[in-house]
Amino acid sequence: MRCTHMIAALVLGSIVQATLAGFTLGPVVVAGGGGPIAGGGFRATITVGQTSASAPQYATGGGFKVATGFWAAVKGCPADLNTDGFVDDTDFVLFANAYNLLLCSDPAMPAGCPADFNSDTLVEDSDFVIFADAYNQLICP
Numbered sequence: 001m002r003c004t005h006m007i008a009a010l011v012l013g014s015i016v017q018a019t020l021a022g023f024t025l026g027p028v029v030v031a032g033g034g035g036p037i038a039g040g041g042f043r044a045t046i047t048v049g050q051t052s053a054s055a056p057q058y059a060t061g062g063g064f065k066v067a068t069g070f071w072a073a074v075k076g077c078p079a080d081l082n083t084d085g086f087v088d089d090t091d092f093v094l095f096a097n098a099y100n101l102l103l104c105s106d107p108a109m110p111a112g113c114p115a116d117f118n119s120d121t122l123v124e125d126s127d128f129v130i131f132a133d134a135y136n137q138l139i140c141p
Helices: 002-020 089-101 125-137
Strands: 028-030 035-039 042-046 049-051 057-061 064-068
Touching: 089 125
Parallel strands: none
Antiparallel strands: 028 049, 035 042, 057 064
8 A cells, every 4th residue: 555655756756857847758658677778878767657658658858859658769869879969980980890791680680780770681881871960960869
C-alpha cells in the first residue's frame, strides 16, 4: 500500500514538475521498465510514468520535443557512432573498423551494424559517402 502511494506521488510530482517547466504531457500510465539512455550529448532516465502508446505522444518545451510511450529508437544522426553529438575522428575510427569488416554478419561487427547507413547488410563505399557527408557537417542536426 505504501509503495502504491509512493509511485502515485512520483507520477503526480513528475506531471506537476513538467507542467511548471512548460512541458505538455499526454495521458500517463504506470508501466514497468526503464533506465538511463544517452545520445546527442543528452542523458535521460526513463521511469514508471509514460504516456499512452496508442498514438505518438510528445512532451514539449524549452525548444525540445520528446517522443514518449513505447517506441523504437530512431537515431537522428546515424553517423555519430559513439552518440556524443558530433561526427568526428572518433566516429571515423569506428566507421573504418566496420568498413574493414565489410559484412554485417561478421561476428566482430558491432551489434546492429550501425555503420551500415543504407541497410544493405554491408559497410562499404556507399556507406562511406553517407558518413563523409555527416563528417563534413561535424555537429548532428
